[in-house]
Amino acid sequence: MNAEKAARGWVEESALRAAGAAAIPIPVPGAHTAVTSAIEAYMIYHVAGIYGEKLTLGEALALIPTLGAGIVARKTATAIVGETVGWIPVAGWLLKGAASGGTAFAMGVAAVNYFEKKYPQRQAAPFETASIKDWVMAAVAQLGNTAKK
Numbered sequence: 001m002n003a004e005k006a007a008r009g010w011v012e013e014s015a016l017r018a019a020g021a022a023a024i025p026i027p028v029p030g031a032h033t034a035v036t037s038a039i040e041a042y043m044i045y046h047v048a049g050i051y052g053e054k055l056t057l058g059e060a061l062a063l064i065p066t067l068g069a070g071i072v073a074r075k076t077a078t079a080i081v082g083e084t085v086g087w088i089p090v091a092g093w094l095l096k097g098a099a100s101g102g103t104a105f106a107m108g109v110a111a112v113n114y115f116e117k118k119y120p121q122r123q124a125a126p127f128e129t130a131s132i133k134d135w136v137m138a139a140v141a142q143l144g145n146t147a148k149k
Contacts, residue, residue: 004116006124007047011108014043019101023093036100040064042132043104044111051115052125067110 018036041060048055048063055063116122 001124003050003052003119003122003124004112007050007112007115008109010046010050011043011105011112014039014046014108015101015105018104019097022100023097025093036104037061038132040104040107043108046129047108047111047115049127049129050124051119051122052127053115054127063111063114064107067107067114 018039021035021039041057041064044060044063045055045057048060
């Protein structure tokens with residue numbers, strides 16, 4: 001299968017995950033931003049894997065600014081909008097979900113474009129999909145080992 005097609009499918013699924021996660025009312029300021037950022041980093045991690053690159057959590061997060069200042073600005077605006085309108089029942093939750101899903105989708109498309117330029121017309125590489133829980137736990141363990149050095 002073509003890597004671009006496989007990666008775009010992953011991006012669409014991840015954007016839906018981000019939209020759904022952001023639409024859930026959580027009364028903790030900043031919680032949605034943390035959750036959607038983790039979903040976006042996880043998405044970038046898998047897009048890279050489809051193109052044959054293995055990234056760590058830090059590398060996936062570091063790619064976010066590389067993908068474009070416009071996306072970083074949009075992510076910031078989405079976080080601000082989400083934290084302000086997220087308190088409005090139903091309509092605010094839906095708006096927050098739509099904004100987060102749209103930002104995740106734009107970031108995913110930028111990631112696909114980034115890897116497609118790096119590896120044009122590549123076939124999707126077989127790689128083992130990590131559960132988000134296992135992936136984040138491994139990343140935290142790696143960060144802990146780095147801090148001890």
